[in-house]
Amino acid sequence: MTTSTAQTLWPDETVKAALNRAADDVLAHASSDEQLTAAVNLVVNATMHYLTEPEADLLAVVRAMYDPDVADDVLDTVAGRF
Numbered sequence: 001m002t003t004s005t006a007q008t009l010w011p012d013e014t015v016k017a018a019l020n021r022a023a024d025d026v027l028a029h030a031s032s033d034e035q036l037t038a039a040v041n042l043v044v045n046a047t048m049h050y051l052t053e054p055e056a057d058l059l060a061v062v063r064a065m066y067d068p069d070v071a072d073d074v075l076d077t078v079a080g081r082f
Helices: 012-028 034-052 058-065 068-079
Strands: none
16 A cells, blocks of 8 residues: 655744754864855755745845845855955
8 A cells, every 4th residue: 555645844934943053063074164164054045035036046035134234245255256
């Protein structure tokens, strides 16, 4: 007998906590590199933003998820343009 797969939904805070834990675990095994840290954190933030704004682009993520004082620097850091 075949069982259908039901989609499981988790609250945003649960997803965010899991993503941040995964990011922290990965970064704990990486060298301390500002570019890598910024990229991993951006992936976490982009994932959370794309769940509610699937049409958004990465610039929209940065503008929505980061403090205005650092938003302009986020993509430059990820790209290695410090």
